[in-house]
Amino acid sequence: MGLGLAAQASAEQPVPIRIGVIGPFTGPSADFGVPMLNGVKMAVDEINAVGGYLGRSLELVIKDDQANPDIGRSQSQALVNEKVVATIGFCNTGVAMNSLAVFNDAKLPLIVPCATGSPLTSTYPPATSYVFRTSPKDSIQAPFVVDDLLARGWKRVAVLHDSTGYGEAGAKDVEKALAAKHLKPVYVGKFPLGVKDLTKELSEAKAAGADVIFSYTVGPENAVIARSRQAIGWKVPQVGAWTLSFPSFIEGAREASEGALMAQSFIAEPSNERRSSFLSNYARKFNTKRIPVPMAAAQAYDATYLLAHAMFNVPSGKLEGPFIKAALEQPKRPYYGVVTTYDKSFSENDKDALSPNMLVMGVVRNGQISFAYPEDAKRNLFVQRKQ
Structure with missing residues (x-):
């Protein structure tokens, strides 16, 4: 009986x-x-602590793509086979690009909180795309950084990028941003991931008369660029997208990373109650004094809440891909997130949640990321909404 x-x-x-x-x-x-x-884990635990979705808990199905496009595609198909209602993921643009069709063909929403390659949200026509993003795409990061370096008087730009989908797409965004200012790079160099020395390329960039290096690659290779620049005794600034904030760059380049400038959507300072709560809760939950890449954590946390809000707006609890997609595109109310206040963050014709006004310039100072400009630190006290 029992x-x-x-x-x-x-x-x-x-x-x-x-x-x-x-x-x-x-x-x-x-x-x-x-x-x-x-x-993602932190957001899901918070949501489950207050009842989940109408009394049903959220359960994460976690797949490691190992930054490998083929593994990413097979693991994406596994997620579809395991009947997830939506997926949050991808950090590497090339890995994501190889898997987009898996989600779009299955009509399952994918929210990308890390990968920034511009093609991710333009591969499919917006109305039929199931790919959303809460990270700043490179086509807004590149012009933002170009505007900053030109304001500093640096006009002879050397572009160094890796041969991945991320590096190739990012370099095109930089060249397009420069062309909008009637400029062209004085030097463009390409290299494979895993490269250990770039003194040849840096010497060529120096000979071309470059006064700034715009790098488009991930952390370890950014560090190789910085160390190679140091090795030839070339004292020019290194600027780039958000990957210059990664520990693998700062720790790998050591003193050669000092002064590097990069676009940021979120700098880990408790400038309002929401951000303060996020930072303290993360530190307590994961027993750490600092988040290795704060943007990745904050954007993923917000992506999870945006998905949860959309699920609550699905009519009659029909948690199926097309209904969740429609709910993401037609939010009922703003979500007060960590990175920003998401007010109509997505629509049928726009799958990118962040706009250029949300970016600030970060700088490496004493091995930490801080605001490059005091006015940005002040502006950060006021949440920037999408424009």
Whole structure:
């Protein structure tokens, strides 16, 4: 009798809602993959603590893509096969690009909180795309950084980028941003991931008369650029997208990283109650004094809440891809997030949540990322909404 009642109680337990998470949780890109995962975990734990979705808990189905495009595609298909209602993920643009069709063909929403390659949200026509993003795409990061370096008087730009989908797309965005200012790079150099020395390329850039290096690659290779510049005794600034904030760059380049400038959507300072709560809760939950890549964690945390808000707006609890997609595109109310206040962050024609006004310039100072300009620190006290 007791066993029968226990079985009946077990049978009546609400079925969890499965949400996919995919990213590089091991390997060279784990420095921003793990914070992304932690941001999702923290949000899900908070949501479950207050009842989940109508009494049903959220259950994460976690897949490690190891920053490998082929593994990423097979793991994406596994998520579809395991009946997730949506997926949050990808840190590497090339890995994500190889998997987009898996989600779009299955009509399952994918929210990208890390990867920034511009093609991710333009591969499919907006109205039919299931790909959303809460990270700043490179086509807004590149012009933002170009505007800054020109304001500083640096006009002879050397572009160094890796041969991945991220590096190739990012370099095109830089060249396009320069062309809008009637400029061209004085030097463009390309290299494979894993390169250990770039003194030849840096020497060529120096000979071309460059006065600034715009690098488009991930952390370890950014460090190789900085060390190679140092090795030839060339004292020019290094600027770039958000990857210059990664520990693999700062720790790998050591003193050669000092002064590097990069675009940031979130700098880990408690400038308002929401950000203060996020930073303290993350530190307590994961027993750490600092987040290795704060942008990855904050953007993933916000992505999870945006998905949860959309699920609550699905009519009659129909947690199916097309209904969740429509709810993401037609939010009922703003979500007060960590990075920003998401007010109509997505629409049928716009799948990118962040706009250029949300970016600030970060700088490496004494091995930490801080605001490059005092006025940005003051402006950060006021949440910038999408324009």
